[in-house]
Amino acid sequence: MDLLLKNIVILPILLPLATGALLFLLDDRLRTAKSVISLLSNLGLIALAIVLLASVGADAPADLTRTYALGNWPAPFAIVLAADRLSALMLLLGAILGLCAQVYALARWSAAGPAFFGLVQFLLMGLAGAFLTGDLFNLFVFFEVLLAASYGLALHGSGGPRVRAGLHYIAINLAASMLFLIGVSLVYGMTGTLNMADLAARIPSVAAENRNLLEAGLGVLGIAFLIKAGAWPLCFWLPTTYAAASAPAAALFAIMSKVGIYVILRLSLLLVGDGAGASSGFGSALLLYMGMATIAFGTIGVLASQGMARLAGYSVLVSSGTLLAAVGLGLTQVTSGALFYLVSSTLTAAAFFLLIELVERARVAGADILAVTTEAYGEDDEETDHEEEVGLAIPGVMAILGISFGAVALLLSGLPPLSGFVAKFAMLQGMLAGRIEDVPGPVWVLLTLVIVSGFAALIGMTRLGISTFWTSLEGAAPRVRVIELAPVAVLLALCVALTVWGGPVMRYMDLTAQALEQPHQYISSVLSTPLVEVPGGEAAH
Template sequence: MNHWIVLPVLLPALLGSVLVLIGRRDPVIARTLSVASCAALLALVVSLLATASTEAPQVYALGDWPAPFGIVLVLDRLAALMLVLANLLALLVLLSAIGGADRERQHFHALWQFQVMGINGAFLTGDFFNLFVFFEILLIASYGLMVHGGGRERLRAGVQYVVVNLVGSTLFLLAVGLIYSVTGTLNMADLASRVPEVAAGDRALLHTGALLLLLVFALKAALVPVHFWLPGTYAHAPAAVAALFAIMTKVGAYAIIRLFTLAFGDDAGASSWLAAPWLLPAAMLTLLAGMTGVLGAQSLAQLAGFSVIGSMGTLLMAVALFTEEALSAALYYLLHSTLAAAALFLLVGMIAQRRGGAGDRLRIAPPVAQAPLLGALFFIAAIAVCGMPPLSGFIGKLLILDSARESVSASWIWGLILGTSLLAVIGFSRAGSLVFWKSTAQAEAQDAEGGGAAEDEGAAPPARGGALPLVATSALLAGLVGLTVFAGPVSEWLDDTAAQVHEPAQYVDAVLGAAAGNE
């Protein structure tokens, strides 16, 4: 048994508890411990990724209780990939928050560690009840981070966020209750073994529970029609927190992939690919709604929030095809969209700080401080989010289009991806023009006439956090460049990951043993 598997959950849980006690007394120590923990976690999960790349899925049984009776954590290629992405994001965004967002509340770093704990646990857990537990940890910690710094609008958005997620939690409990009443288990591997054996008379209850879980995971992933909470929540959250939330929607996507390929995949008999008829139309509408929102956004934060919704639609369209090729393409796009969204939210925060009273509103205002640098970074991020060449967004969309060629919905998928990419280009062009080009041009014209500032918004205040936000944002954008340069090797690795996901016998054998896997 690989005891290292439990550390991505255990380390942030212990450190978060320590930071609750000492964070209020010494912020420097809190920052040091928090950064050290995130750096150690990143090194750990990279080593777990290397292990998962060469070995079969590995299991850690808490208390040495065997599955399906005990709590198990399972490490396979997919879980390891998500762990590396989440912890890389947590470290870079935390660096951006130091000296800025973390000053506003004394328990910021404790909440950050509990958030990381919940994310890591959601990717590692081997049963659905503990997935519910980690979702609740995510909810509590993310709400604390969401309302960090106070303010009426932020509090209002936070209350909506909590209410929506509490409804989702209620549906989650109802769903797992229905599934347990039919199968007698919530262990993912055991469920995969029992679903094909469910009697025909009980299948309606099983399908109801599974589709309720799909609705819950769709809520986490901001899928239409339960996407409405995301733009306001992300737009009003601190920039660093919104950047970390870029991985939150991917938790929902991960749960959809895990459930409907493991327990409701090819081997599920009459329940095979239960989600497919529902997931694909919802993903298409999500892509359309997200990119339409980008076109009509009134602020940069709204622009970034709607772009996340659009990217989730693109990602889940590929997932909904439920083929190895499409899943590999979806995972590549998942990596790209997470890094791009996080970089965009950090950029929005820096731009808002440097525009005086205009903030992130899409209107002509005094020129942005450090406009050439921030404009260049925004241009790179816009290219990435829109899926324009030569960055990884273009490659990811190309892979998804290629994987959809044999689908009966190929024409719809191609038309939506290409058409909404044009909407995104228009929306981001409008935003960049208003924030950078038109504001600068108007200021230069007024200077030439001897006038004042372009607007009465006031001079931009000095940026908080020093150079760290720029460093973190640049590192995220550099990650997109690396994903582009090494697209070939990354895609090959993801092909093997998709093949492992679509071969659930490996997962079942690792958790229950070879005998259970051969039943």
């Protein structure tokens, strides 16, 4: 057990890396063997994430951050991996989505193109590295690994719309990666380090004549992450790409935008937090206003969407905007509520993307257009039999899909009793902490946008739900396998669990937010990373 804990930080990267390499070496005709290997590896990754979460989740400060120095070089020269409450939480969330997407793909999507399971493993490896790295350049490396895998997943299954959207997605992310490199170069030129903890220690003492160039580098980095997070006006690619992707790929992509949010949250509090000297608070106002603009844009998109996939894509934008605005506020209580919302909204979006395909199997081509036409012009009253019952007799599978759809609607709109309500209530409570007359104007605007976006999601989901489950123009029930329903049920069950155990989960989020607001322990742990002792009694370097 001691050996496991000593290497626990690097194992979530090595496991999917080794599995992905093995899967690419195996012949595609060995699909069953590849799927078994990939699923077992994913289960192992979930187990590692749980152990890591437990090891950093204790109240004792000594347990808050675990580090690992690659090559056994001392920090800040080493490539240091660091796991705290936030990174362990994100690692577990990504592993759960990976498992659900792969189980769902077993029904048919894994055979729709080559190397599906290998691509998923490399995406999980990139996600783990991005969450665990303590170095900006290696953050870039892991970003490129997960993006390369996501390119293949975005194109998985072929088809004209999917290829067009996938190519746009590739072009946008290549541009963002170029900005990432430019920003990293500027930051390194002004500070002489890329270790994030060392950067936090050096930024307050940067000379005044170099600070503008440093902040320019941080700003370019911020733009790259805002593109990946889907912030307005840099979000035009996201709804189309997510709507065009295959169901399991879109479910995995639900966490891709949250990687950008994770990095922005991590770096904003670590590098330009209260201890950053003249750079303290740099970019926070921009995050707040861009977040609010993203919520407004996503809300309009939700109301305008006539298809479920587009609505799901715009819902991701609403969640990204909400999280960005929460980060921009810089209030610990809001941040803890935002972390709860991050988990809940990611699970909800993944479940929705998987559910959409199952629901739409009962819809013939052009059904959305016909439903809109019927809604706008009505039916011929002379042909309507007022004696017959309204709606359709719903088969058992449609009842299950309808209940799942209703749960997703409650989660997206933030209505009780599910975790979407708990998350939004926690954020709104944090915004209104203190006297009402002391609440700033921008906070009132954000509060209004959060509430209005919930109502918009309720309207959009209700409209689509009625046209699909109640007044659908075609009555064929979809053919759905248990292996496809199971991942949706698991994701929604996790949202229910977040509600039932809301108290312990919120305490964890509170501790996480407090640690992020006071990063001295993270900085100390990274810069004092212990080295492995060689038989002679001294460290290797």
